[in-house]
Amino acid sequence: MRPMKLLAGMVLAAALLAGVGLATRAGPASANNGPHGNYTLTTAACAGCHRAHTAVGTDLLKETNVYALCTTCHAGSVSTDVVHGFQTGSGLPLNGGGFEQANNKPVTSSHIVAGMPVSGTPASGAGTAWGSQNGDNIPVGDLGVGVQGTLECTSCHNPHGSTNYRILKDASNGYPYGPANASKHRWVPDNPDLLDWMNSQVVATVDDNFDYSFNPASDCVGTKCKMKFTSGISVVLVGGTPTTQIDTTKGMNAFCATCHKSYLTLSGSGAAPSTDATHYVYPGTQDALDGKGNVARYRHAVERTYGGSPQQPLRFAAEGTTPGTAGTVKYDAFSCLTCHYAHGSSSAATGFAQGVAPANDSALLFYDNRGVCISCHQTDKMAPTPTPAATSTPVPSPTP
Ligand code: HEC
Ligand code: HEC
Ligand code: HEC
Ligand code: HEC
Ligand code: HEC
Ligand code: HEC
Known part of the structure; x- marks a missing residue:
């Protein structure tokens, strides 16, 4: 009996392993899902986007512009609806937010x-x-x-x-x-x-598996939430000791910096001017259209980790998931996307947070106003617990 049971257990284990093998990818991989690449010599994919003789857009595209083309699929017919910012079916918010709506509200910045339509007219x-x-x-x-x-x-x-x-x-x-x-x-x-x-x-983490949505139930431990990509920071074994290393050319921070170059900062940048080459990867000055002119600025550090627990859920890039690293997966590396969405946000920009130059809007932020700042700072000065509000009798809704 015993050996038989053991065998059955082993078969079951093997079956489970095979299932896991199908469901996950072997290591940190790059994502080429959908009709986007890994083409075979008999691919049909080209026809999802191009026409050989009857295109109505440049580059032989079957739609008049790229937004129209992408949204033939990415606005409800495939799982990632980037127009409305949620996953078709599950309704979970997408990692990137959305272009016209995010978190079920119209965007306030993107x-x-x-x-893409802005006040009803296609944007240039x-x-x-x-x-x-x-x-x-x-x-x-x-x-x-x-x-x-x-x-x-x-x-x-x-x-x-x-x-x-x-x-x-x-x-x-x-x-x-x-x-x-x-x-x-x-x-x-x-x-x-x-x-x-x-x-x-930007490399996908081992647990990405085309996970396009943000689900606090599975993506957060307490208020520490994980994003499915590596930052420029990794943990490598140096003489057996796990050591944090920074590669300012890699990760999501570097990706965003391809265009927003001077916002790529090292620890200590808050106390050093942006002309200082020790704390700024690309030192220089900026005119932020705030009347101060083209002068040195002081910027928040991004190329570092965060050891604390935020007061409300915040997303961190993964550490230690790249090949040859210490092997532990931690989710406490800063990323531009700890504070921002990549596509668009419906957060409020009111009070002091209204009209901040140069963008003058909600700046793709993850929380209303400066909710991202209070998540990590000034945590000892929270308002006292309010006295319970007087109970009121619910008003019945009028019958039609
Ligand atoms: C998901 C939509 C999509 C699919 C699928 C697609 N293309 Fe494209 N293709 C585009 C877009 C959009 C452009 C314009 C490039 C740009 O805007 O940067 C383009 C540009 C091109 C260009 C000119 C510029 C370049 O990047 O080389 C060629 C050639 C091309 N596509 C061939 C193909 C072929 C062949 C296939 C099938 C193997 C294919 N495309 C599949 C969307 C697509
Ligand atoms: C013919 C349909 C179609 C068109 C057109 C299309 N996509 Fe996709 N795309 C898909 C599908 C299917 C997936 C897989 C995920 C899903 O089902 O939502 C995908 C996935 C993606 C992903 C995630 C890739 C990954 O592996 O993580 C990106 C980014 C993306 N598309 C961008 C674009 C852009 C940009 C355009 C326009 C140039 C575009 N798509 C046009 C069908 C399309
Ligand atoms: C400024 C750069 C940028 C532009 C412009 C952009 N994307 Fe993205 N996109 C990203 C990044 C970065 C991510 C990964 C977001 C994350 O993981 O938090 C992403 C994610 C996605 C995904 C996966 C779903 C998700 O939210 O993670 C799809 C699909 C996609 N983009 C399609 C598009 C389409 C279609 C357009 C044009 C309408 C577009 N993107 C324009 C940077 C961009
Ligand atoms: C700690 C949170 C935080 C991080 C991390 C962060 N940002 Fe921001 N970002 C903000 C806030 C808040 C604003 C709104 C303007 C302000 O208060 O400075 C903003 C505004 C912006 C703007 C609009 C122009 C401006 O300066 O107002 C751009 C562009 C931008 N961020 C890019 C980036 C890039 C690129 C990264 C990563 C290299 C990044 N941000 C990392 C919080 C952050
Ligand atoms: C290909 C160039 C490019 C890349 C890459 C890029 N951006 Fe931008 N970004 C722009 C441009 C252009 C604008 C201003 C026009 C606009 O808002 O569309 C902008 C505007 C912004 C703004 C201000 C938006 C507003 O109006 O409030 C923020 C915040 C921002 N980017 C953050 C990011 C982050 C975070 C990343 C990385 C995921 C990133 N950007 C990657 C080109 C880029
Ligand atoms: C993820 C947590 C986190 C978020 C979100 C965050 N900070 Fe920070 N902040 C830090 C850390 C960690 C440092 C130390 C950075 C360094 O190594 O230089 C820091 C540094 C600073 C400093 C510089 C202190 C000095 O000594 O120079 C200021 C000021 C600051 N943050 C304000 C803000 C504001 C304003 C926001 C919102 C836009 C914000 N922080 C969002 C974690 C955070």
């Missing part, structure tokens, strides 16, 4: 991409990448505001797949420049104030 997508520094392509008088260009879904994603988490752009982005011309693939080709994309810049 990356405005060409073709023309915008300034704040913090991209000296703006050498900007006419005299605008120095320091940032590089101007046209933003599209394909400014950040490569529809044909990439080496990166969520098909984010990488060093090689196809015709017409080819893999050898990284600087021509920048958001504005060859612009000296922008950075080159890198291969495998």
Whole structure:
């Protein structure tokens, strides 16, 4: 009996392992889900987006602009509805927020991409990448505001797949420049104030498995919530001791800095001017359109970890999930996306948080106003518990 039971147990274990093998990926992988890459020689994918003779958009696209093209699928017909910011079916909020709605409300700020409706009219997508520094392509008088260009879904994603988490752009982005011309693939080709994309810049964590939604029930331990990508920070074994290492060219912080270059900061930046090369990866000045001119700024540090427990749920990038690292997965690395959504937010911008230059809106923030700040700081000065409100009798709703 005993050996038989053991055998049955082993078969069951093997079956479970096989199931797990199917459901998860072997290691930190890059995401090329949907019709976006890994093409075979008999692929049908091209027809999801291109027409050979009857296209109505440039690059032989079957829609007149990239937003219209992407949203033929990403507005309800596939699982990721980036227009309304939720996962079709489950209704859970997407990691990136949304372009027209987020958390079931109209957005109050977003990356405005060409073709998306803003007050009913398709946007041109023309915008300034704040913090991209000296703006050498900007006419005299605008120095320091940032590089101007046209933003599209394909400014950040490569529809044909990439080496990166969520098909984010990488060093090689196809015709017409080819893999050898990284600087021509920048958001504005060859612009000296922008950075080159890198291969495998943002790597999916081992537990990503195309997990597109933010679910506090499964993504948080207490108020520490995990994001499904690595930051520029990893934990490696140096002589057997787990040691934090920073690679400022890798991770989500570096991805955002490709356009918002000067916001990439090291620990201690809050006490040092942005011209200081010890605490700033790309030192320089900025005109934030706040009347202070093109001067040195002081910025919040991003390339570091956070050891505390936030007062309300906040998302952190994973540590130690890259190959050859200490192997433990911790979720306490800062990312731009600890405070921001990548696509758009419906957070409020009221009171002192209203009209803050240069963006003058809710700045893609994860919480209303400065809810992100109070999550980590000034935690000892909370208001006393209010006295319970007087109980009131519920008013019955009128019958129609
Ligand atoms: C999900 C939509 C989508 C799919 C699927 C797709 N493309 Fe594209 N393709 C685009 C978009 C959008 C552009 C414009 C590029 C840009 O805006 O950066 C483009 C541009 C191109 C270009 C010109 C520029 C470049 O990057 O090389 C070629 C060639 C091309 N596609 C070929 C193909 C082929 C062949 C297939 C199938 C193997 C395919 N595409 C599948 C969306 C798609
Ligand atoms: C023909 C349908 C179709 C079109 C058009 C399309 N997608 Fe997708 N895309 C999908 C599907 C299916 C997935 C898999 C996830 C899902 O089901 O929502 C996906 C996944 C993605 C992902 C996540 C990739 C990953 O592996 O994590 C991104 C990013 C994305 N699409 C961007 C775009 C962009 C940008 C465009 C426009 C250039 C576009 N898509 C156009 C069908 C489409
Ligand atoms: C400024 C860069 C940027 C632009 C522009 C952008 N994306 Fe994204 N997108 C991202 C990043 C970064 C993520 C990963 C977000 C995360 O994990 O928190 C993402 C995630 C996604 C996902 C996966 C679902 C999710 O929310 O995580 C899809 C699908 C997608 N983008 C499609 C699009 C489409 C379609 C457009 C244009 C309408 C677009 N993106 C424009 C940067 C961008
Ligand atoms: C600690 C929270 C936090 C982190 C981390 C953070 N931001 Fe911000 N960001 C904000 C807040 C708050 C605003 C609104 C304006 C303000 O108060 O400075 C903002 C505004 C912005 C703006 C609009 C222009 C401006 O300065 O007002 C851009 C662009 C931006 N952030 C990019 C980034 C990038 C890129 C990263 C990562 C390198 C990043 N942020 C990391 C909190 C953060
Ligand atoms: C391809 C270039 C590019 C990349 C990459 C990029 N941005 Fe932006 N970003 C822009 C441009 C252009 C604007 C201003 C126009 C707009 O709002 O669409 C902007 C605006 C912003 C704003 C202010 C939005 C507002 O109006 O309130 C924030 C915050 C921001 N970006 C954060 C991020 C974060 C976080 C990332 C990384 C996930 C990122 N950006 C990646 C180009 C980029
Ligand atoms: C994830 C937690 C977290 C969030 C969110 C956060 N901070 Fe911080 N903050 C830190 C940490 C950690 C440091 C120390 C940074 C360093 O290493 O230089 C810091 C540094 C600072 C400093 C500089 C202190 C000094 O000595 O120079 C100020 C001021 C500050 N934060 C204000 C803010 C504001 C305002 C916000 C909202 C926009 C904010 N923080 C959001 C964790 C956070």
